Amino acid sequence: MSYILQNGRVVLGKRLVTMDIRVADGRISAMGVHLPVGTEDRVLECTGKVVTPGLVDLHVHLRDPGATAKETIGTGTMAAAHGGFTTVGAMPNVTPVPDDADSVAALRGRNCREGHVRVYQYASITRNRAAGQLVDFDAVAQAGAFAVSNDGSGIQDAATMYAAMRGAAKAGLPLAAHVEDDGLKNGGVLNAGPRAQALGVPGVYHVVETAQLARDLALAQATGVHYHVCHVLTATGVDLIRRAKAAGVNVTAEVTPHHLLLTDNDIPDGPDAVNYKMNPPLRTMRDQQALIAGLLDGTIDCIATDHAPHTAAEKAQGLLRAPNGIVGSETAFSTLYTRLVRGQDAPFTLTQLVRWMSSAPAAAFGLPVGQLVPGAAADLSVFDVEHPYTVKAADFYSRGHNSPFLGWTVYGATVATIVAGKLVYAREGVQA
Structure with a gap:
């Protein structure tokens, strides 16, 4: 045709x-x-x-296998297509976890057969995404994993992360990190501040992100791995990445639409508040402005949705018990375009937004997509x-x-x- x-x-x-x-x-x-x-x-x-190059999203949760009441490969990739995405990166927090060559190859086969868009598959960093044993990085790379990640969980042990970075670097795999120090979280639900207090829930302090990010950037410099920061959020985190890039660390970073568009002050009272609960949480206007500045100066490389579907019953459990995450594939371009390109005093141009959602994420991971030239896909x-x-x-x-x-x-x-x-x-x- x-x-x-x-x-x-x-x-x-x-x-x-x-x-x-x-x-x-x-x-x-x-x-x-x-x-x-x-x-x-x-x-x-x-x-x-x-007309744009097909949009590229490095960070989606297809929930399949293991949680198909939330999403399937078919519904998740059709949602991506409905949002203008032609390529997505599927995170490995599914059951069973793609943590060896056979499981990666099997899931890639399903992605190809059942997906409506191109699906690049992450393998996990550790077996079963649990503390302890690392995956065989060479084996999962040969099976077709395009990167590794334990997204949803930070690697808590520095020695484990150091060894993982060395293994990923040797195998030529980017390592995409969810930076979160569990020892500092203290049961936090929303950003620590007046809004969390008003809603009666414990807060998450900025150091949960930045303490682990600072550690990882030092390890990335020592190992030479391509280190990718998932959903960077805080002003301090942006500054740490900016300094690391200036020092020659091989680091890239993504930011989500919801963190660019919302702050914790936007969280409403009542049952709808659960649809503003995600991890990392919505932060302050200062953090939001730092994210915008980070995109504009090249500190942050691209935009990724962190599309995270849950059932209505799960989200109805209230702020303390409802799972983290929101859907984003179908609203990312339109909400960003409306508020940050078309809106009054908007900071971005249309061509900038398209680049951060197509060619930039593709280039960050060396993917042969996101181009609009004769001969391209x-x-x-x-x-x-x-x-x-x-x-x-x-x-x-x-x-x-x-x-x-x-x-x-x-x-x-x-x-x-x-x-x-x-x-x-x-x-x-x-x-x-």
Whole structure:
């Protein structure tokens, strides 16, 4: 199947250029003005729409196998496509954990068969994501893991992390770290401050992140591993990464949409507060401004959703007992575009946002995606940035509806998502 995307406002680096794109045999075969339409071409009219490289998300939780009431490979990747993502990185906190060559290969096979977008699979750092035995890094790399992570849990023992970094570096695998010192957490639920006090729950102090991050950056410098910081959050954490980069440490970092858009002051009273509970927690406006500055100066490399679906029953348990996490695949682009590109005194441009959500994460991990040039893989996303819509749970493809953005009026609805030349999502009414 071949497509002609006609008259779209195409994001080319720092420019927006009105042109056509021809897709054939899974590749971008031509780009230009008024491309000829062949008899076998299907036309996707994109006048007034923005066409971008397919978005890339390094951090999603597909919950499959082991927790398919929350999400499956099929629903999670369809949610990604609905949000304009053509590539996702699947975290290993599933059951069983992909912690050896056979389990990694088996899960990669399922991702390929059941996924609607490209899925890169993480292996864990330790066996069963538990303290103690490290995985065989060479074996999981040969089985196709693109990186290792124990996301959801910080590596508590420094010697274990040092050995893991040495092993990952030798195998050529990025190590993506959830930085959290359990000994400093003290049962905290929300950011330590007035809002946690008002809601009657224990607080999480900034040092939970920064103490372990400082340790890891020193170990990364000693080992030379590609060290990737998951969901960096605090102003001090951003400064630590900035200093480490200046010192030549091979470190990259991601930030989530919810931490860019919300602070702990946004957490409401009542039952909806659970949809603002995540780990790491929403912090202060000072931290939020540091995250924005970190993206703008290159300290933070990219945006990743940390898409974390849960069932309604789990989230209904209240702030103390409800699990951490929110869904993000289907709202990331539109909420960020609306508030941080289109909004009054918005700090970002459209082309910056697209880069942080496509080519930048791909480049950070050396993935052959996120490019919009002739010959590249035909992964493209089309967005309507002119007409508003309301975020509704009923419109989600994800099984999880745990989002703080329900009811928001936003711009940037996904019109179409193409993966390897295949139209995997099209908004109702779109003809092609």
